[in-house]
Amino acid sequence: MFKKGRIALYLVVILLITGCSNHSKLVKSTDNDLKYEAAIAYYNKKDYYRALQLFEQLNAVYRGTARGERITYYQAFCYYEQDDYLLAGYYFELFAKSFPMNKDAEECSFMSALCTSKQSPKYSLDQTKTKEAIEGFQYFMNRFPNSNRKDECNRIVDELVKKLAKKDFEIAKLYYHTMEYEAAVVCFENLMNEYPNTEFAEESNFSIVRSYYHFAINSIHSKKKERYQKCLDAYYDFVANYPDSKFMKDATKLKNLATLAVEKIDHPKQRKNQKKHSEQENSVIKQQS
Secondary structure (H helix, E strand, C coil): CHHHHHHHHHHHHHHHCCCHHHHHHHHHCCCHHHHHHHHHHHHHCCCHHHHHHHHHHHHCCCCCCHHHHHHHHHHHHHHHHCCCHHHHHHHHHHHHHHCCCCCCHHHHHHHHHHHHHHCCCCCCCCCHHHHHHHHHHHHHHHHCCCCCCHHHHHHHHHHHHHHHHHHHHHHHHHHHHCCCHHHHHHHHHHHHHHCCCCCCHHHHHHHHHHHHHHHHHCCCHHHHHHHHHHHHHHHHHHHHHCCCCCCHHHHHHHHHHHHHHHHHHHCCCCCCCHHHHHHHHHHHHHHHC
16 A cells, blocks of 8 residues: 555656746745655756755754655755755765765765865965865775775865965965065975975975075165175075986075085185176176076
């Protein structure tokens, strides 16, 4: 008897979902069983907009029941398939936290982080969502360490981290090109500490040498030696890390000039190379700007 009733309900659902006027009747219907079956049917047909309308009506009706769990799950995917990642992420997170023992909790926890990553803007804009997405994937991997989605998580996190590094790299370069050399050094060093394996590491290491050199040139006399020495220290770190770097020729020029500058400061009476050194400095400044 129950089976016949279900068949009859399915037939009614099939008839009702085949037309706009019938959908309107479903929306106004007080038959929640019929609405639920119709919402599932719309979902399976990938008509996420109409499915969502019905699921939203049913959400409060079935809250706290097994059917309510499924409605939250379907709502999340309806929003996701319509590219509404903000609301999709909210419902995925709600499902994962409200029903942690459900077989779909892992999937929803992953999808919550994925939705946040899809809200991550290009590198030049605010990266709050990028950082939130990284935290979301880290939370997922901690909670589900044996998940078969781990490789995908790592791939996405790598792309997000690359975006953060790119933003910091461009900020550091901007400081350099606006002749804020001390700020440039700080930014390049922070970049290397935060993202030591970034693709921008080699150029950033060279840029630290270059920034220290220009910082020293533009310093008061009492600070010059100390800052030239920092340029030399940065140069030797650079050589140790990137002995075959494409920036080695320019870095070595800076090292030679910094060495001459320190010698001139240590031996102020030896001025025979002063004019030549000043000309070299001016040449390097033009080349490195």
